[in-house]
Amino acid sequence: MSFDHLPYRPCAGFMLVNAEGLxxxxxRIDPSAHGFWQMPQGGIDKGEDVRDAALRELAEEIGVGPDKVEVIAQTAQPICYDLPPELQGRVWKGKYRGQEQHWFLGxxxxxxADIDLAAHNPPEFNEWRWIEPEQLPALIIPFKRAVYEAVLAEFRGLI
Incomplete structure (x- = not known):
């Protein structure tokens, strides 16, 4: 069965870098993604500004409010990915084929100590760390790897 007729879920993500460029x-706590790492991201509410959504997700998922972030850039275009066949029709109540992601660098x-994984109920992450940017693609779930490579390529010079 093909899901190509379905729309992409609107999503905002945030690449948060520290003073050392990490x-x-x-x-992820989610059992289907256990062992994989990701940057904060989530759905955009109807009528919500994409930048506001990215900052909201950052606050919800890791407890970092807008007062603790300097937004540097946004991807020039949203980046889309399709869910793998085994997840199509199951994730997001089967309404979407994948996500259209707007990424921000900050x-x-x-x-x-300001990072609080318990800010989201239930938590999305069970642990966190700072990594070298080049490590990102190897840590993300494989079907999102191309997204992370594109985000990294666009933001690399600004990190």
Missing amino acids: VFVGQ RFLGED
């Missing part, structure tokens, strides 16, 4: 990643102005 990128925040959290390890400098973390806070301290590590």
Whole structure:
């Protein structure tokens, strides 16, 4: 069965970098993605501005409010990915074929103690760390790897 007729789910993501140029990643609690790490991201509510959605997701998922972030850039275009066949029709109540993601780059102005994985109920991540940007594609679930490579390519010179 083909899901190509379905729309993409609107999504916003945030590449948070610290003063040393390292990128925040959290390890997913979701059993289907266990062992994989990702940057904060999530759906855009109807009528919500994409930048506001990215900042909201950052606050919800890791407890970092807009006062602790300097937004540096946004991807020139949204980046889309399709779910793998085994997830199509199951994720997001079967309403979407994948996601159309708007990514933002921001400098973390806070301290590590400001990061709170319990800010989201239930939590999305069970642990977090700062990594070298080049490590990102190897840590993400494979079907999102091309997205992370594109985000990294666009933001690399600004990190």
